[in-house]
Amino acid sequence: MTQQNDTTTESRLDRGRRALDAIDGAAGRSVIDALDGIAPDFATYLFEFPFGDIYSRPGLALRDREIATIAALAAMGTAAPQLKVHIEAGLNVGLSRTEITEILMQMAVYAGFPAALNGLFAAKEVFAARAD
Incomplete structure (x- = not known):
């Protein structure tokens, strides 16, 4: 399935590749590369559905x-x-370290302290x- 973008029609795969590169950069690409063997x-499914369909939606x-x-x-x-x-992707799209830390601390309320601790350690x- 293709969708109409501003100036071109691009496949889900191409749209997904573009979105993944913009969002995750090298970290996302290494996941894709690891699946090769x-x-x-x-x-391909990762490119098309999460990134080509969901991440690329307006809203x-x-x-x-x-x-x-x-x-x-x-x-x-x-x-x-x-x-x-x-x-890493959050940092790439403009989240600060402080904001990410606060997101993870918030998880203690809804997911429990172990989930928040594991997230903070990650x-x-x-x-x-x-190296910022």
Whole structure:
């Protein structure tokens, strides 16, 4: 399925690749590359659905989408690698370290202290690895 953009028609795959590069940069690309030897079709699905369809929708800014994603992944408590990728993405789309820390602290209220602690430790790793 293709959608009409401002000036061009682009496939879900192309739109997803563009969105992933803009949002996650190298972190997202490394996830896609890691799937090459085991499930390249799944990489295509990742491009098309989350990034080509959902992230590319109007209605929420990328910054807002990353707030929701960081909160959801932290609340799950089982997705530390993906949480780290999206903490990096949050920084890429304009969230500050303070805002990300506050998002993760907020999770203590709704997801419990263990989920908030795990999220904060994931953020600490991402912040330490990022030379800002």
